[in-house]
Amino acid sequence: MSLSTEDRRARESRTPPVTTQAAGDRPAAKGMPLRHRLRRDRTLLLMTLPAMLLLLVFAYIPLAGNVVAFQDYDPYIADNAFQAITQSPWVGFEWFQQMVNDRLFWSALRNTLVIFLLQLTLFFPVPILLALFINSFVRPRVRAVAQAILYLPHFFSWVLVVTVFQQMFGGAGLIAQTLREHGHEGFDLMTDPGLFKFLITFEMIWKDAGWGVIVFLAALAAVSPDLYEASAMDGANRWRRIWHITLPALRPVVALLLVLQVGNALTVGFEQILLQRTAVGPGASEVLDTYVWNVGITNGGFSYAAAVGIVKGIFGLLLVLGANKVAHLMGEQGVYKK
């Protein structure tokens, strides 16, 4: 991009670019020996080095560490996890076969998908509606204050959010306390397995729906007011303007966020659920991520847990690619371009 603007500017002013350096900061310099380019850009390369090392150690090496899923990994076989991996026996696809008959695995998968569907139907529309609502206020002060308040819970940790809910809806919470004061029976939403999935969706809405508003408000701010004015002149009322101008303007953002959401379908509320797991029991709350944690970290079944993690990872990747494909087919841009 900088190349073309530079060219245009040069043509306009009818003067050639001063130096080759000026045409784009780093010209591709075809024909320049690699040795020279490395020398020229060594500072830039050194700058990226720490980040690349971190990614190598904490993203790529763990990726390779997934080989434990094809082993009978024994952490006590050696002092060090790396040595233990080299010394553990190979078992092929045994763990994956075991997964097919594992009732707990299927139950975790079902819980994951149910929570995902609840998120999609109950959580997803909330930021859009909130954005439309906030956008309908004209005073900047009102909007700024409302946004400041709505963004706040996003910055709270899950521990804090869950404790806040416990203090409101738990057995010793404010609502139960008020009910008891008035002679009613108390109630405890936090330990009810039947309502657990709604509870965590509710918590997600409280924490992050306000934050989700930002993207939509930005998209709304980008809509030309002329469009609204013209349609108002043509007799469109408030609702028709929303239907024919506002919502179509939000379409690309909605598509992008839907793709992201579907791509993350198998990753639902890990920390949040882990914190409340004991209160309702694993039957209602176990999702794939917490199952991996429970089998692997808590009970030391590293190999089987890694196998579950791999299956989750592969299906997650397929979901991202699939959702993106659908977005492309519908004429939207999706997460990445073709």
Next chain:
Amino acid sequence: MSSLLSGLTGLAGVKPGTRGRLRPAWEEEPSRTGLASKGVVLVLICLAVLFPLWVVIVTSLSSVRTITEAGGLVVIPRGITFVAYQELLGGGQVTRATVISICVTLVGTVFSMAVSIMCAYGLSRTGSVLHRPLLVFMLATMFFGAGLIPTYLVVQGLGLTDSYLALILPSALNVFNILVLRAFFMSTAQELIESARIDGAGDVRILWQIVMPLSRAVIAVITLFYAVGYWSAWFNASIYISDPEMMPLQNVMNQLVLKQERPTGLAQVINTGHLSPLAIQMAVMVLALIPVAFLSPFVQKHFKEGMLTGAVKG
């Protein structure tokens, strides 16, 4: 230079006046009842966020007597006492955890920002050698997560367990944050960078004296994101750290409030009836929420940049 600088940062920020147009002439005047009901709904939504926090704060400041009279949580304050905070911050478990959390957050945020800014700048000069492969190397990590178990094994294999490094290094980088920074760096005026280079400035100097001052808004937002991440984290400590003396504040809050354990060392004060365990719990929650509640509004007007540029140009 300075006028240009303020002009650019002004552009980057959202001016409160520009979006807040007063109602244009062609728009129909809303009805009174419509306006009133909209206001009521807005207040209710805001209360849904603020009311629980109010109850937590008020209860943490209430005396044992007030809490007993209210039968638990206190909604209407009657007198203020700082006993709970004095006990918590006068040494012991929670004091230690708070100090640990503050230190991990400070060190971690500085480290994350330094590495992210350098990486973002290093990848922002398109046409530099290896620019493309390195970018792909980084972007690819957004599409796969290595998984909990192998990551755990690597952290263990590196001998990071029971070390504060385990709370910083594995979660030090967020590729999305780097992309946002990079997109912003790429949008800084090329003319400035080029002229600085002609004047003999190297990459370090250009980054430090030109690009970073021009990107203050986005740097502020990303710093907040990283800091909140470190401050809120509890999971890594729960699996990598076994020594209870090394636990950060979030983990201690989990024990004291969610799991309802008694704080060590305070049992005596509680048993004398001098201090309510509920007030202690609420005070721990207030400690955890204070930093984020006070910091985030300052950066609020720049949040948009922290989210969008990366999404568009990633």
